[in-house]
Amino acid sequence: MRKFIASCLGCLLVATPAFAGREPVPPMALTEHDRVVAGGRAVLVELPQYEIGTDVDVGRVVSDSSQYGGGFLGALILDASDDKRERLTSMEMDKATARVAPLRQAIRDFDFNALAVASTRSALSHLDWFGAQNPEWIKSPSDNDRRALISGAGTKQLATISYHYLLSPDFTQIRVVADVTLWQPAAARAGGPQPALTAIYGHRITAITELRKRSYEPAENVALWSADGGKLARASITAALARLEQLIPFALGLNQADVDALARKKADKKADKIFAAGFYGPPVTAFPSIAGEKVIWSQGLIEVMPTP
Amino acid sequence: MKLLPSFMVLSTAALAGLSSASIAAQDTPAAQAAAPAAAAVAPAPAPAPQAAVAATPTPAPACELHIFPTLEGQAMTTGWLSGFGIVGAVVEASANKDRNVSEAEYLKEALGPRLQIAALKSLDVVAALKLPPSQVIFETPIADRNITTKADTRLSSSTADCYAELIVTQNFYTKRAIYGRSLNNRFIFKDFRGGKAKAKLVKGRGGNGLSHFPPKTTDETEAAELDLRTAFAANFTEFAKGTAPAK
Numbered sequence: 001m002r003k004f005i006a007s008c009l010g011c012l013l014v015a016t017p018a019f020a021g022r023e024p025v026p027p028m029a030l031t032e033h034d035r036v037v038a039g040g041r042a043v044l045v046e047l048p049q050y051e052i053g054t055d056v057d058v059g060r061v062v063s064d065s066s067q068y069g070g071g072f073l074g075a076l077i078l079d080a081s082d083d084k085r086e087r088l089t090s091m092e093m094d095k096a097t098a099r100v101a102p103l104r105q106a107i108r109d110f111d112f113n114a115l116a117v118a119s120t121r122s123a124l125s126h127l128d129w130f131g132a133q134n135p136e137w138i139k140s141p142s143d144n145d146r147r148a149l150i151s152g153a154g155t156k157q158l159a160t161i162s163y164h165y166l167l168s169p170d171f172t173q174i175r176v177v178a179d180v181t182l183w184q185p186a187a188a189r190a191g192g193p194q195p196a197l198t199a200i201y202g203h204r205i206t207a208i209t210e211l212r213k214r215s216y217e218p219a220e221n222v223a224l225w226s227a228d229g230g231k232l233a234r235a236s237i238t239a240a241l242a243r244l245e246q247l248i249p250f251a252l253g254l255n256q257a258d259v260d261a262l263a264r265k266k267a268d269k270k271a272d273k274i275f276a277a278g279f280y281g282p283p284v285t286a287f288p289s290i291a292g293e294k295v296i297w298s299q300g301l302i303e304v305m306p307t308p
Numbered sequence: 309m310k311l312l313p314s315f316m317v318l319s320t321a322a323l324a325g326l327s328s329a330s331i332a333a334q335d336t337p338a339a340q341a342a343a344p345a346a347a348a349v350a351p352a353p354a355p356a357p358q359a360a361v362a363a364t365p366t367p368a369p370a371c372e373l374h375i376f377p378t379l380e381g382q383a384m385t386t387g388w389l390s391g392f393g394i395v396g397a398v399v400e401a402s403a404n405k406d407r408n409v410s411e412a413e414y415l416k417e418a419l420g421p422r423l424q425i426a427a428l429k430s431l432d433v434v435a436a437l438k439l440p441p442s443q444v445i446f447e448t449p450i451a452d453r454n455i456t457t458k459a460d461t462r463l464s465s466s467t468a469d470c471y472a473e474l475i476v477t478q479n480f481y482t483k484r485a486i487y488g489r490s491l492n493n494r495f496i497f498k499d500f501r502g503g504k505a506k507a508k509l510v511k512g513r514g515g516n517g518l519s520h521f522p523p524k525t526t527d528e529t530e531a532a533e534l535d536l537r538t539a540f541a542a543n544f545t546e547f548a549k550g551t552a553p554a555k
Binding site: 057059060061062064065067068069070071073074077078081082084087088091169170172214216217269272273274275278279280 | 377378379380381382383384386390391393394396397398400401405408409412413420421422425448449450451452453454455459460461462463464478480505
C-alpha cells in the first residue's frame with residue numbers, strides 16, 4: 001500500500017510538467033475535408049541515419065525500492081537514484097554496436113537514401129488527391145528547414161516521411177520504419193515570427209523482414225545478413241521499401257472509422273489477433289497482402305515477411 | 309517479508325530438485341553447439357519401435373510443442389540491513405548497486421536463450437508437460453511481456469490441431485542474507501489441443517538454490533554456468549509438476 005501511495009504521488013509530481021510540455025498526438029487518419037489541399041503538398045524525405053541502426057531491449061529490471069524496503073520516503077530516494085536500467089541499456093547498446101559492425105561494413109556502399117526517396121515518390125504517386133510535389137530529402141531537418149520548404153514551395157501543407165532502418169534486438173529482423181506526418185502552418189501575423197507548424201496527421205508504418213532460419217546467437221544472425229557482401233540485408237531493405245510503397249498510400253487512405261475499428265480490435269481481448277515478429281494485433285485484411293506476408297495493426301501498420 | 313514463506317517453500321523444493329537432477333552429464337558443450345536455430349525442429353524421443361518396423365522411418369508426431377525462451381535476466385542481492393528502515397534500504401542499495409547490474413548482465417549471457425534450450429533439451433519436456441509425443445520447436449524469444457503474459461492465441465503460424473506452447477517469462481537470480489543464492493523462473497503453458505484458437509494461460513514458477521553461481525574466479529565459470537542450467541531445468545520440472553494433467 002505504501003508503495004502504491006508513493007507511486008501515485010510520484011506520478012503526480014512527475015506528470016504535471018511532463019504533460020504540460022507534451023505535444024498532442026496527431027490523428028492517424030485524415031478527414032475527407034482535409035484530404036485535398038489546393039496547391040498540393042510539399043514533400044520532405046527525412047533520412048537521419050548514416051548506417052543501419054540497432055535496437056536493444058533489456059526487459060524488466062528489478063527496482064531497488066521493491067527489494068530493499070525503506071517505506072514511502074525510502075522508495076522515493078531509491079527510485080531517484082536507481083539507474084540500473086540506464087546502465088544495462090548502455091551496456092547492451094555497446095554490445096549491439098560491436099555485433100553489427102560486420103554488417104555495417106558489408107553494406108557500407110548501399111544507397112538507402114536514394115531508394116527511400118524513390119519509394120516515397122512512387123508511394124505518393126498512387127494518390128491523385130494527395131497532390132505530392134517532387135520530394136526533396138534532408139538528413140535531420142529543423143523546424144526552420146520545414147518552414148522554409150513549405151514557404152518556398154508555396155503550398156499550404158508539408159508531408160514529411162522520416163525513414164529509419166535498423167536490426168531488431170536479437171538481430172533476426174531488419175525493420176524499415178516510415179513516420180508519415182502532415183504539417184500545416186498556423187495563421188501568420190503580419191510582421192510576426194514565422195508561424196509554427198502543427199502536425200495534423202501522423203502514422204508510423206513498419207515493414208519487417210525476418211530471417212527464415214534464425215539463431216539465438218546474434219553474431220550468427222549478423223553473419224547471415226552480412227554474407228556475400230550483405231546480399232540478404234540489401235535485398236531485405238529493398239523489399240521492405242517496396243512494400244512501404246504500397247503501405248504508405250494504404251495508410252493515408254484509411255479514414256477515422258477504419259482506424260477506430262482497428263484500435264478497438266487491438267484493445268478487445270476477444271477479437272482475433274495474430275503474432276508477427278514480436279508484435280501482436282488484429283490482422284489488417286483490407287490490405288492486399290502477398291504470399292507469406294502478414295499485416296497487423298499495433299499502433300500503426302506493421303508488415304512482416306520472410307527474407308527474399 | 310511477505311516473501312518469506314514462499315522462499316522457505318522454494319528452498320525446500322530447491323534441495324529436492326537438485327538431488328534428483330541428473331541432467332548435468334548430458335549438458336555437454338557439444339550439446340550446446342548443437343542447439344538448433346529457432347526455426348529448427350527437434351523431434352521428441354519417439355516410443356521404442358518394434359524390431360519389425362525399426363527400418364521404416366518414424367513419422368514425425370502430429371503434435372507440436374513450441375518453446376519460447378526469454379531474453380530476460382534480473383539479479384538482486386540483499387543483505388542483513390534490508391528491512392531496517394530507510395537507512396538500511398539506502399545502504400543496501402548503494403552497497404549492491406554495481407553488483408546487481410553486473411550480475412544481471414552476466415545472467416543474460418550465462419542463461420541466454422541458447423542455454424535455456426540446452427537445459428530443456430536435457431529433459432523430456434513433452435513428458436513432463438504430460439503431452440502426447442510431440443515435435444519440439446524452439447522459437448525466438450518474445451520481448452514484449454504484454455504478449456507473453458496476456459496473449460491467449462497462438463504465437464506461431466502453426467495451424468496444427470495438436471499444438472501447445474511453453475513460454476519462459478522470467479530469469480531472476482537472487483541472493484538473500486538468510487536463504488542464500490537462488491534462481492527463480494516463471495513459465496507459461498498454453499494448451500491448444502483439439503484445434504483451439506485460444507487457450508488458458510497456465511502460469512507458474514520454479515525456484516532452486518545455486519551453489520556456484522556467480523563464479524568468484526574464471527576457474528569457476530564452467531561450474532557456475534552448469535549450476536545455472538541445472539537450476540533452470542529443476543525449476544522447469546517444478547513448474548511442470550504443478551501443471552494440471554493434460555486433457
